[in-house]
Amino acid sequence: MSSFLQQCFNGLVSGGFYALLALGLAVIFGMLGVVNFAHGAFFMLGAFGAYIALAEWGVPFWAALFVVPALLFIFGAVLERTLIRRLVPFDPLYNFLLTFGLTLVLQDLVKREYGVQSQPYPRPAELSGSLDLGLFDYPAYQVFVLATAVVLCVAVWLVLTRTRVGMVVRAATERAELTRALGIDVGRWVTPVFAFGVALAGLAGVLAAPMRAVNPLMGADLIIAVFAVVVIGGLGSVFGSVLAGFGIGVAQSLGNLYVPALSQTLIFIIMAVVLLWRPAGLFGREEART
Amino acid sequence: MIRMFLRHTEPAGRRSLRYPLLAAGLLLALALPWLIYPPVAMDIACWALFAAAVDLLLGYTGLLSFGHAAFWGSSAYAAGLIAIHSGLPFPVAVLGGAVLAAVLAVPIGYLCVRNSGIYFAMVTLAFAQMVYFVANQWRAVTGGENGLQGIPRELFGLDLSDPFVFYYAGLPIVLLGLWVLWRIVHSPFGHVLVAIRDNSARARAIGYPVERYKLLAFVLSAALSGLAGGLFAISHGFASLQEVNWTTSGKAVMMVVLGGIGTLWGSTLGAALVVQLEDYLSTSGFDGIGIVTGTVFVLVVLLFRQGLWGAARQLGAAADRALRRSRRPPPPPPAGPEPAEPIPTSSTTAR
Numbered sequence: 062m063s064s065f066l067q068q069c070f071n072g073l074v075s076g077g078f079y080a081l082l083a084l085g086l087a088v089i090f091g092m093l094g095v096v097n098f099a100h101g102a103f104f105m106l107g108a109f110g111a112y113i114a115l116a117e118w119g120v121p122f123w124a125a126l127f128v129v130p131a132l133l134f135i136f137g138a139v140l141e142r143t144l145i146r147r148l149v150p151f152d153p154l155y156n157f158l159l160t161f162g163l164t165l166v167l168q169d170l171v172k173r174e175y176g177v178q179s180q181p182y183p184r185p186a187e188l189s190g191s192l193d194l195g196l197f198d199y200p201a202y203q204v205f206v207l208a209t210a211v212v213l214c215v216a217v218w219l220v221l222t223r224t225r226v227g228m229v230v231r232a233a234t235e236r237a238e239l240t241r242a243l244g245i246d247v248g249r250w251v252t253p254v255f256a257f258g259v260a261l262a263g264l265a266g267v268l269a270a271p272m273r274a275v276n277p278l279m280g281a282d283l284i285i286a287v288f289a290v291v292v293i294g295g296l297g298s299v300f301g302s303v304l305a306g307f308g309i310g311v312a313q314s315l316g317n318l319y320v321p322a323l324s325q326t327l328i329f330i331i332m333a334v335v336l337l338w339r340p341a342g343l344f345g346r347e348e349a350r351t
Numbered sequence: 352m353i354r355m356f357l358r359h360t361e362p363a364g365r366r367s368l369r370y371p372l373l374a375a376g377l378l379l380a381l382a383l384p385w386l387i388y389p390p391v392a393m394d395i396a397c398w399a400l401f402a403a404a405v406d407l408l409l410g411y412t413g414l415l416s417f418g419h420a421a422f423w424g425s426s427a428y429a430a431g432l433i434a435i436h437s438g439l440p441f442p443v444a445v446l447g448g449a450v451l452a453a454v455l456a457v458p459i460g461y462l463c464v465r466n467s468g469i470y471f472a473m474v475t476l477a478f479a480q481m482v483y484f485v486a487n488q489w490r491a492v493t494g495g496e497n498g499l500q501g502i503p504r505e506l507f508g509l510d511l512s513d514p515f516v517f518y519y520a521g522l523p524i525v526l527l528g529l530w531v532l533w534r535i536v537h538s539p540f541g542h543v544l545v546a547i548r549d550n551s552a553r554a555r556a557i558g559y560p561v562e563r564y565k566l567l568a569f570v571l572s573a574a575l576s577g578l579a580g581g582l583f584a585i586s587h588g589f590a591s592l593q594e595v596n597w598t599t600s601g602k603a604v605m606m607v608v609l610g611g612i613g614t615l616w617g618s619t620l621g622a623a624l625v626v627q628l629e630d631y632l633s634t635s636g637f638d639g640i641g642i643v644t645g646t647v648f649v650l651v652v653l654l655f656r657q658g659l660w661g662a663a664r665q666l667g668a669a670a671d672r673a674l675r676r677s678r679r680p681p682p683p684p685p686a687g688p689e690p691a692e693p694i695p696t697s698s699t700t701a702r
Contacts, residue, residue: 169639169640169645172639292470333478337462340465
């Protein structure tokens with residue numbers, strides 16, 4: 062029983078990463094209609110940012126947790142202004158291809174500098190121990206990651222549903238033309254939303270640095286799984302993406318425990334079943350599919 | 352809805368140029384191993400067929416598959432295994448690989464064609480990753496990270512160890528594949544695909560079973576990708592995980608976009624350029640090929656969406672118009688500059 066719960070907990074932690082990345086993808090897709098292939102690369106940049114900051118300048122984890130996403134926010138804003146924006150009027154597939162090209166560039170730039178082997182990143186001293194969660198002990202860092210992911214997802218959800226900014230973003234997601242006709246400057250929010258999604262991926266990367274291998278391919282491996290998560294949750298549904306993120310994380314961990322042979326392919330099998338049953342995803346709207 | 356993809360099918364109106372072009376292309380294909388390093392020539396031939404097969408979906412059906420590495424790669428493994436264990440002539444092994452790719456494409460395609468646009472790209476990518484993980488885990492068959500090594504090139508006891516000779520043994524397979532693609536594109540079936548690309552709702556309303564057409568196009572495209580992948584594995588003598596990696600799918604799409612979406616000629620041209628570029632970079636010892644190819648791709652998508660062949664065709668059309676205008680002094684209704692991003696209408700579909 063305890064091992065079952067522990068696997069569930071592991072699943073929630075890895076689901077936290079899925080959820081953070083899927084959340085960024087969903088927000089960006091909603092606002093710009095762009096599926097950002099480079100999201101995994103931004104995740105990788107976040108982890109490398111933390112690693113480089115520590116190795117070169119001795120910036121501690123806690124500072125990196127704020128500085129690296131802030132830098133990626135700026136990077137994302139510049140990227141949106143200079144590249145992504147130019148292709149938004151055309152078929153969304155062009156931006157998918159553009160961000161694919163960016164992924165290759167970013168990945169190989171990092172690979173050229175640091176090689177493909179994994180770089181070590183120590184856990185912050187404050188979180189190096191383990192916590193007693195009643196039934197079992199659990200590494201404190203993982204608890205911190207899960208808590209951060211949950212808090213962030215809830216915060217984004219609150220912003221989207223309770224604030225004026227969120228209202229504008231949701232309205233622009235549903236009917237951009239009509240929102241504009243009502244006198245709201247939708248274009249103003251496009252850059253911040255994109256940059257926010259990128260920063261979120263970077264933050265996830267920083268969080269991943271102490272518990273996963275920091276290497277140039279870490280994002281590419283993850284992003285395709287996140288695509289599957291987004292397809293399961295329903296493209297364009299923020300709520301669905303987050304829920305599917307945590308759910309898939311747990312399912313994968315339990316799969317690891319009971320059917321280890323399927324541990325890597327389980328997520329895609331779930332996706333196939335969901336596609337058979339609900340082609341638009343669990344929480345998706347039909348129109349997002351075309 | 353695929354709104355903004357370039358609409359052209361092969362130029363139906365410029366038949367005068369078709370046969371000279373075809374002859375020139377054939378000559379070039381035959382002369383290629385004299386002009387460049389023969390193994391690279393073989394790579395170009397394989398990738399050209401692969402890219403053209405991807406273009407059947409992207410350019411003529413309006414579906415961006417980002418998971419064709421699954422078919423290219425699984426066929427590479429299958430062809431390799433057949434060649435190793437049976438000792439049959441290599442074309443049979445390649446054909447076996449293509450059949451496996453087609454069989455694999457049926458369930459994957461069935462699940463994917465219910466979606467289109469960006470959703471289709473993501474789903475195909477995800478399924479290809481699944482194939483990747485299976486290949487990675489199934490070490491007994493695929494050799495895992497070591498890959499499948501020592502694939503023989505058997506053809507009735509002929510000595511094919513020289514890449515120069517093997518090029519001519521493999522080229523007929525590529526040409527056959529390209530010919531099949533050409534036939535598909537110019538058949539009534541191909542025209543229905545174009546109709547689906549331009550307006551699937553209308554195609555459905557006319558009475559075409561859109562999903563079934565898309566699925567058939569998907570399976571055909573997968574089979575031809577398999578043909579290319581199997582030949583690639585035989586020509587290299589090994590099949591590795593690289594063959595099923597997502598970068599391989601992306602590379603094929605890159606070739607199509609560079610050459611020009613919806614132009615079979617363009618795909619082969621794009622394949623030649625990308626393979627040459629990568630070969631040049633790796634032989635000159637540059638570490639980080641993705642930096643260059645990625646940048647090129649970004650620039651093409653940003654500035655040059657019609658691709659090389661599309662641009663050439665636009666130039667040709669502009670020259671045509673200029674010629675006609677100079678012949679008839681009273682100017683015809685002002686033929687404005689070709690819009691950079693023509694919006695497809697149903698009247699521009701296959702004639």
